[in-house]
Amino acid sequence: MEQVMNVKPLTIEDYPALKEMDTGIEDDYVVRIFDRLITSDSHELFGLFQNGRMLAVGGYSLFGQDKFAMLGRLRSDRRFHMKGNATELLKPVVNQLRRDPRVSWIGANTHLGNLPARRVLEKLGIDQGPIIHYLILKRPDLLTGHTPGPVWNPVHDLKRKRGLLTGLEENSLGTFPYECYYPFPFDEALFTDDYLQVxxxxxxxxxxxxxIIKNDTKKYDYSHVKYFWxxxxxxxxxxxxxxxHWNNNPDNVGCWIDFSDQGFKNIPELTAYDVQEPWILYGSWKKPQL
Known part of the structure; x- marks a missing residue:
């Protein structure tokens, strides 16, 4: 008789089972930083098991004073694809987050063309949001069509920084690009003093x-640009x-810029950039408890 599948938080004892998964991902960072993920206060990692074998792994990270939960790090064993394992794994995780009083928003960011992941998110009742284009400006010598001019005036005062954000009346991105790969709803919970300071x-x-430009690291170091038009x-x-900013941070490999779908279409020439496949943000606000 086939053993029932179960989902559980991962511990260091589960590392061998993770290593035995056939995900097809070379040099998987989840394997590399597994010990840090399972001991972090802001990250949780879960595994779907059957007969002692790990069929899928995934979890979430908390941001914005724990108000926002971003699902991610989803991997499945290729030998057991098309069995609904990703949904089976994430369903109890999402239910746990919906019961967590700290969390107000649950979401995920995935490639526009990743139809299996998008179907999973739709089955979990998470709404489709904006399309985002991540471009890395690496060859500024090839930039064309822009309007040259002097460097803009730096803003150092924390109160002024916060005022610029809270006074924003339009946002073409439809998100706040908190980190590379991590856009969230535009919300003051993300604008902590520590964050604005850096x-x-x-x-x-x-x-x-x-x-807004912030140094960020996603395997490589970037000048991460947040521009809302x-x-x-x-x-x-x-x-x-x-x-x-890049010149003042020469260890960065480029300038990571989040473009909306329309902003991307406005780019006259792409040769200056490394261009990724577009991403799409899914997310839902929790309904208030009656």
Whole structure:
């Protein structure tokens, strides 16, 4: 008789079972940093088991003072695909998050073309959100079509930084790109003093636009650009400002820029960038308890 599948939080004792999975991912960072993930206060990792074998792994990370839960790190054993294992794994995880009083939003970010993952998220009742294009500016010498100008004015005052964000009246991205690969709803819970302190803010001369640039590491170091309009190429001095940050952080391999679908279409020439397949953000706010 086939043993029933069960989902449980992972511990260091589960490392051999994780290593035995055939995921097809070379140099999987989940395997590399497994010990850190299972001992972290902000990350949780779960496994789906049957007969002592791990069929799937996945979990979530908490952000914004634990208000936002981002599902991720989902891997399945290729020998057991098409069996609904990803849904089976994430269903109790999502139910746990829905019971967690700290968490107000549950979401996931996946490739636009990853139809199996998108079907899983839809089965879990998580709503489809905006499409996001992640481009890495690596060849500034090939930039064309932008509007050159002086570097924008730096903003150092914490109160002014917060005021720029809270006073934002339009947001073409439809998200707040908190980190590389981690966009969230635009929410003040993400704007902690510590976070704003390490972000570099620059404001254009007529104070109609601002850009936020923060050093971030996703395997490599980047200048991560947060710009909330689609007029990158029309804004005088925006790219000079972005490159100014990179020049002051020469260990970064490039400037990671989040573009909306329309912002991406506005780019006249892509040769200056490394272009990823588009991503799509899924997310749902929890309904208030009656």
């Amino acid at each position: 972000c570099s803010f620059f404001e254009n001369p007529d104070q109609s636009r601002f850009v 689609d007029d990158h190429y029309a804004q005088t001095g925006l790219f000079e400002t972005i490159l100014h």
